[in-house]
Amino acid sequence: MELFYAYEADGRVCRLDAEESGHCVRVLRHRAGDEIHLIDGVGTLFRCRLVDDSPKGAEAEVLEAFPGWNAHPYRLTVACCPTKNNERFEWFVEKATEVGVDRIVPVIGERSERKVYKTDRAARIALSATKQSLKARIPEIVEPLSVKDFIGQTDPADGSLKLIAYCFEGETKRISIQEALQVFGGRDITILIGPEGDFSPEEARLAVEHGYVPVHLGASRLRTETAAVLAAAAVYLAY
């Protein structure tokens, strides 16, 4: 099954942008009358008939709509510090999208080597991985903000599960991410993953003050992007 992305979908007609139209019409040689499948990127799959096979702006008529198609039974935010090497963070975006994530927040820590992050490439990768893994909802890639600002936006009493992967040397009262997920009965989860140089002690303390539970990801020392994907995998496997 091949999915296309409709930048506009009003429930009756789906419109493809130039890139998707080119792929649909030029590469895959679909013609008016063909049945194709489109996603609106916010959760709905449409079975459609192609009515305009222009390779610059194709249009399709909706035959059937499937809201919530292939949705996962949780709502996961992964806030992760962009890695020094951009490709590693992009790899995390692709893999987390395949496994299932709802919101990716590039957060800049006090010890982050990378202080600037542009989200445009990540957004394209997330779209591609969404179609490839047969999902109808593209994860939101939030504009970067500081770790402290992100934590500051947290409502400690919103009933969601908030986890921070951090060493907390000395005062190690951490549980495994699996235990944390097992105890939690809800569906809203946020996981905070630090940079190569880890969170600063203040960032970690601030997180705990805002209701973040310190967790560990097992005995291996993992790279930032591996930790972020493993955390997403742990949620995926637990639900």
Add this chain to the structure above:
Amino acid sequence: MELFYAYEADGRVCRLDAEESGHCVRVLRHRAGDEIHLIDGVGTLFRCRLVDDSPKGAEAEVLEAFPGWNAHPYRLTVACCPTKNNERFEWFVEKATEVGVDRIVPVIGERSERKVYKTDRAARIALSATKQSLKARIPEIVEPLSVKDFIGQTDPADGSLKLIAYCFEGETKRISIQEALQVFGGRDITILIGPEGDFSPEEARLAVEHGYVPVHLGASRLRTETAAVLAAAAVYLAY
């Protein structure tokens, strides 16, 4: 903690090859008398004193040995079909090594697009990821063989858990990988992951005849390399 790899370690002296020596002496500027940590790649960490700081062939005297250092409590083989894009398979090698794997077998399926695979780059990546993730044992990268030959070498009665991720359309009697791991009490696990075009029905049938349990990896449609890493992650998280 920085680890170096000793290509020769007799318990008394550790010898570094030209690459490791250059990294140790030229890049990190270690000098004779410095304390360094080396791994032998087969499970032991050595605390050593550098006695010869030649950048072409350094040597260190063993002060203390830690056999089984940071070993994981299972023995995992992942047999996975190399992807068309080599980088994707290499990424799996890196991530599976970080998480913890003992043996990686590049298997060539009847529907594999890539029929030839050279293991030299993967071996270097596995070494680097082993050191980076603080392990003393480098996963073995086996020379490629066909899926059928690999399955043919399986002893159905050796007490290990053998899993195959395959759709088995129609006759779907699959359990999740987590369920399979939960029921199993042992430590020897083999997981077989197919190519982009999946296993052929004969390969899948042969696997089941040889004791492989069909498992699924959840609701997402995952790329080959993502499936392989998720499978390794499921084992890592279960132990």
